[in-house]
Amino acid sequence: MNKIPLIIQREYFSRVKKKSFLLTTFLVPLFFIGMYVGVFYLTKKSFDDSHAIVHIVDEQGTVANRLKSNKNLTFTTSSVALQKEIEDLKKEEDNTNILVVSKDFFETRRVELLSSGKPNITTQNEVKDQLRDIIRNAEYERLGLDGENIKKIDDTILITAKELGEDGDAKESHTEVAMGIAMALSVLVYLSLFLYGAQVMRGIIEEKTSRIVEVIISSVKPFQLMMGKIIGIGLVGLTQFLLWLVLTFALTSAATTLIFDQQDISSQAAAQSLQGGQGQAAAQGMDFLNALQSINVAELLVCFFLFFLGGYFLYSALFAAVGSAVDSETEATQFTMPITMPLLLTYILSFGVLVNDPNGTIATWLSFIPFTSPIAMLVRVPFGVPTWQIVVSLLILIAGFLFTTWVAGRIYKTGILMYGKKASFKELIKWFNYKS
Template identity: 40%
Template sequence: MKNIFLVLKREYLTRVRKKSFIVMTILGPLLIAAFYGIIGWTAMSSISLKKIEVIDQSNLFKEKFKNSEELNYTFSAEALENAKKSFSKSGYDALVFIPNDIMTNPKGVKIFSEKSLSIELQRGIEKNIEREIETIKLTEAGITQKVLEDAKMSVSSETISLSAEGEKSNSSVAATVIGYVCAFLIYITVFIFGVQVMRSVMEEKTSRIVEVIISSIKPFELMMGKIIGVALVGLTQFALWILLTFAITTAVTSLFGKKFSASPEQRLEQVKKMPQAQEIEKQVVKETNGGSPYVKIMKAIQTLPWVTILVCFIFYFLGGYLMYSALFGAIGSAVDSETDVQQFMFPITMPIIFSIAIAQFVIREPDGALAFWTSMIPFTSPIIMMVRIPFGVPTWQIILSMVILSAGFIGTTWLAGRIYRVGILMFGKKPTFKEIGKWIFYKG
């Protein structure tokens, strides 16, 4: 145990003292925020206004299409053939032709363009035509526009869980987001820190330093020291990221809190003396009833079982990392160069890649058979169980999954240790899966 602690201490201190660790720890939250901010900005800025020329032979849709931020319609009385000839110089993105018999032949609509239309643009045009056809048919049936508008209602429901403890509000959207984020963090960290263990083992093996180290410490102790040391580095970085995020959030709140922290009731009193007070009062009342996006988001976040999520995240982060890192360490001990790594990494990384791929199906049915069994298998449970937990998982399933994962870690570590003790001193030979299998049963 003493030797494991010495290796652990060396691995931990060596990494946390690096400039790259300090820089990434400080800039990590900012870079992540900037990354998603750029994605959002890029997605919004990539949306451009599309100009659509419409030739309506039926004269039923003239000026009926509503322009939006994405689509702008211009009706033309020009003949179709002439419009097609002058289309390249017209500046329009698409030419829509609505035939005279559109009511009996809805498939007669034609859309012309110089380049292939995007699916969104095509569906936007089709939906506008479909909507107007429905309105025309309902109007012919004696249903007025006012009745149609009054019939359109926006339903916003509140989901409530019934349990032995009573009624509890919940939010499927918040559960989906938090579950996927936790699973993705485990997925990324297993790869990042697992590869660090593998590279550390390979560096010591190729430099022959390991021959000196092995003379005073057992191979298993060396492997465990490296695995646990790198795990503590990952936890340290996570803890610092959480503290920095909390500090930044607190600072921003203290600077701008007076402007945004007032309750809807307080804001209602403040705006009564302002111009257009009635309109503002309606908005504040709407927020008081939980209608604003901000209030809804805060309520959704508060409904999640945060204690369970945090405890399980730490356990599955450590369990998944320790299990996979033992295998990564075994790979590092078996190979001599980077070129030999890929053939052994693929079968090991397949389960975790499979887990993140099926996470979207588990989110759709978190209590289904697929979700249950994949949250029990130790190679997939760290990711799948974290996807399920925000939705509410029976305690016995969480305990069973944790027990199986612990057993899987012990078995995987024993297996990796058997490979490690032989592979770490094996040089100049490219191992095969068959040969590595023999290493497991070597005595000693």
């Protein structure tokens, strides 16, 4: 009778029921949501705080009337002497300012902005923008130009970079976004391969040191025990990813609707667009959204799960072999280091060569070698990879993990029964060669 399902069940539930699993599963999305909420909250707060009062001391005489109060700024003209103003300012709350416009403002264009706290950049920009308009209008008048018509001239240029696909279709290219996603994927895969691979190894070391392994392999084949463990822990990994995905999505939308109602967001947007210079930022934001839409999320998710699973099976088999050969985790380091070298190398390269030249020779080669493809291919996918390459790389990866599982199975079978024997690579090769 096949007992693998029974083993998978134990390996899976004994981990999923653990407090630490629940903790990481729920805390990680909460952490991300917390960051998200935090950023929004702080931005909102800075908007609220940014309402400033500016007392104008207008030595020039015509400027004060032309400065207009709005949502963020209230201008007041003051008749009190400048000295007295400064005295008062010291007692005031934050964000109260005195704007001193010098007599020869139109020539020198110099003003002084005295602030009770640190001078606020937003306030400075606002004041600067309004003053610039005043100067500009004055210049137009002096030159006898019609300011209103000049403002109507539209000189916007929209440039769209497109990449030419193999099928001749042009699609919009958003290199920066692809880079960001690629690096994020690289980190995620690298960390999770290590995390779950080490769990497989730890589980095997535990069975070996607690000596339960001999009891179990008198009921099932060692290979079944190893595969049951690898599959069980793999499922734990998938469960965790899925829960993260669902939780992050659910919590994000919940947080968005709860904390910032629609009104608030639109008023923020309005406030933002009022500040002239930030119109461009808004356009960039739109651009980012477009870029996200241009990346095939479904393809990315499918590739992520397939390459994560493939890489996980390949590396966890090796971790299993290591776990069977040693008596403690410290002893395992000498083996895990060389085994995970290709992974580490690809990880490091993914921040340089791979994202800068995702279709170059190095990137292409690394995305076909099974030991490096789980990271290398995922880094390339956001930039667009021909489907045949993904399929071939996956097939090689499958062949790769079948091979490592076969090798690991042979070492594992002998290793788990060797108690207190210092294993070396030579010893492992000997174990591999034992007849079954």
